[in-house]
Amino acid sequence: MGNERLLLGFMRKYWYFYGSAIIALGISNVIQSYYPRVLGQFADQLQTTGITPEAIEHYSLLLLGIGVTYGVMFAVGQYTVMRLGRYFEFTTRRKLFAHFTGLSENYYSKHGVGELLSYVMNDVTAVRESISIGFNQTTNAIILILSAMVMMSLSSIPIYLILVCVLPLLAIPVVVVYLGPMIRKRSLKVQESLAKMTESAEEQFGGIRVTKKFAVEGVMQQRFGRTVDTIRDNQLRLVRISSLFQAALPFLGALSLVITVIFGGYLTIQHRITLGNFVSLTLYLRMMVNPLQNIGNVINTMQRSRASLERIKKLLDVPADIRESQHAKPLEQSASDISIRGLSFAYPGASQQVLRDIDIVVRPGTTLGIIGKTGSGKTTLVKLLLRIYEPPEGTIRIGRQDIRHATLESLRSHIAYVPQDGFLFSTTLRENIAFSDREHLPAEAVEEASRQAQLYNNIIDFSERFETKLGERGITLSGGQRQRTSLARGFIKEAPILILDDSVSAVDAVTETRIIEKLREERTGKTTIIIAHRISALQHADEIIVLDEGRIAQRGTHQELLAEEGLYASLHAIQEEGTRHAEGS
Numbered sequence: 001m002g003n004e005r006l007l008l009g010f011m012r013k014y015w016y017f018y019g020s021a022i023i024a025l026g027i028s029n030v031i032q033s034y035y036p037r038v039l040g041q042f043a044d045q046l047q048t049t050g051i052t053p054e055a056i057e058h059y060s061l062l063l064l065g066i067g068v069t070y071g072v073m074f075a076v077g078q079y080t081v082m083r084l085g086r087y088f089e090f091t092t093r094r095k096l097f098a099h100f101t102g103l104s105e106n107y108y109s110k111h112g113v114g115e116l117l118s119y120v121m122n123d124v125t126a127v128r129e130s131i132s133i134g135f136n137q138t139t140n141a142i143i144l145i146l147s148a149m150v151m152m153s154l155s156s157i158p159i160y161l162i163l164v165c166v167l168p169l170l171a172i173p174v175v176v177v178y179l180g181p182m183i184r185k186r187s188l189k190v191q192e193s194l195a196k197m198t199e200s201a202e203e204q205f206g207g208i209r210v211t212k213k214f215a216v217e218g219v220m221q222q223r224f225g226r227t228v229d230t231i232r233d234n235q236l237r238l239v240r241i242s243s244l245f246q247a248a249l250p251f252l253g254a255l256s257l258v259i260t261v262i263f264g265g266y267l268t269i270q271h272r273i274t275l276g277n278f279v280s281l282t283l284y285l286r287m288m289v290n291p292l293q294n295i296g297n298v299i300n301t302m303q304r305s306r307a308s309l310e311r312i313k314k315l316l317d318v319p320a321d322i323r324e325s326q327h328a329k330p331l332e333q334s335a336s337d338i339s340i341r342g343l344s345f346a347y348p349g350a351s352q353q354v355l356r357d358i359d360i361v362v363r364p365g366t367t368l369g370i371i372g373k374t375g376s377g378k379t380t381l382v383k384l385l386l387r388i389y390e391p392p393e394g395t396i397r398i399g400r401q402d403i404r405h406a407t408l409e410s411l412r413s414h415i416a417y418v419p420q421d422g423f424l425f426s427t428t429l430r431e432n433i434a435f436s437d438r439e440h441l442p443a444e445a446v447e448e449a450s451r452q453a454q455l456y457n458n459i460i461d462f463s464e465r466f467e468t469k470l471g472e473r474g475i476t477l478s479g480g481q482r483q484r485t486s487l488a489r490g491f492i493k494e495a496p497i498l499i500l501d502d503s504v505s506a507v508d509a510v511t512e513t514r515i516i517e518k519l520r521e522e523r524t525g526k527t528t529i530i531i532a533h534r535i536s537a538l539q540h541a542d543e544i545i546v547l548d549e550g551r552i553a554q555r556g557t558h559q560e561l562l563a564e565e566g567l568y569a570s571l572h573a574i575q576e577e578g579t580r581h582a583e584g585s
């Protein structure tokens, strides 16, 4: 029942729409139920007084009136319900998207993009169908069946005849109760395998260039084929049971008609009912078969949509791991000193700590360099600073404030973070650079940031300059250009703290030197953290920290570190050797 709360909440909110839809559909169906009665009366008149031009005119006008009123009211009801379905679709999609943005990296590391897309596409559509088509057909069916029953009882058709003829139709609920849950279970499986396919397709399309470069198209096709096969198997299992369900209902309808023809026909021959009664009864029963079949379809759709609703509800119930504390305050605006004390950290679910006993103090306006082998915990440290993962209470402070008690918005606007592979959106270069505040950042600021990132000269070579559109994930740019676009995005933010996480790794040595020089000019008085593998990118820092397996192995200035034996000096020697080699060749 919990799952339906989402749906019921929506229905409660738009009850007036539902109310008017029920009224319109109700009127249309009640009117429609007059149709067999009128034809029955016409048949009786034919038999008793014979056909007259007045009778033809009277009955045809009556039927026309029924047809027109039915059509108009039905259209109004149908339109209202369809509109509601669409409302649900877009409000739920928005809700899901808002929920997605609140979920942490930890969640995304476990769930693929395709899987999440599947919620927004397949599941929401399935529920929407049950709202519009389902609601529409159920209302029609219930009202039409009820009106038909009332009309039959009001006519002079004997009740025992009605009951006997309707008997097979009463088996329908039994079939529904028996097969419904099976349909739902199988639908859930179909939705899950659809999600897997979307996920696989997303990954395969994203990685198509790698696939081609490694010439492994065959393997990838096979892998994708397997996900498609699973869907086929699950779909077929669903189709088998749905078909059985849908076949059972018309069969019961036909059985009821057979009884009507035999029993009703016999009573007509015996003159115990009139020919008109017989005609109306047959038409009424015929009229009830379609709605009953529709109820079957609706229950089928409902079972499917309940499966989807279950998935959506489960997703919406996933709590955001990073939540603001109740008394969170914005960070002090001018604060730019960072103090890390006794910080140890293991990723959720992991037994090994990736950071151990980290103590760092970054005074305001200074630059900290962090170097270390791959996997030594450099990025993890930044993720904790940004609270992408929650650091232990009291371990990280900015200014005097524990970041655990700062509002997330203030923390993240306080820090400009440039990751190694900054994601570029498929929009213009200008919008990508001005990402932090697209609406307000002036064109000059965008140009200045691109100059600082040594990207300006590249951009002015493009025919549309800053208005150049980037393809999906910025494919039209080279690796170095993409990295510099991401750098410009970080520079433009002019945040009190700037973190470059291996952000100049894809540019050549000359460009790197220019960027670092520009950075030193522009960021005097502002705090900067530079993470790099190349010593040249951080040698000017006020303090350099060497991380090794999550611990601080060495610390000091470039000169101090060169003077002592250790990882830094050996890295320096290797890199110098490499540079000499490159210059010599």
Ligand SMILES: Nc1ncnc2c1ncn2[C@@H]1O[C@H](COP(=O)(O)OP(=O)(O)OP(=O)(O)O)[C@@H](O)[C@H]1O
Pocket: 106, 109, 347, 350, 354, 372, 373, 374, 375, 376, 377, 378, 379, 380, 381
């Ligand atoms: N989301 C995660 N869940 C579990 N373990 C993780 C996660 N992210 C990183 N790790 C592990 O944490 C360790 C440190 O990773 P981190 O990314 O901080 O290293 P790094 O020093 O930045 O490496 P690189 O120089 O290659 O970028 C690695 O062993 C990595 O496998």
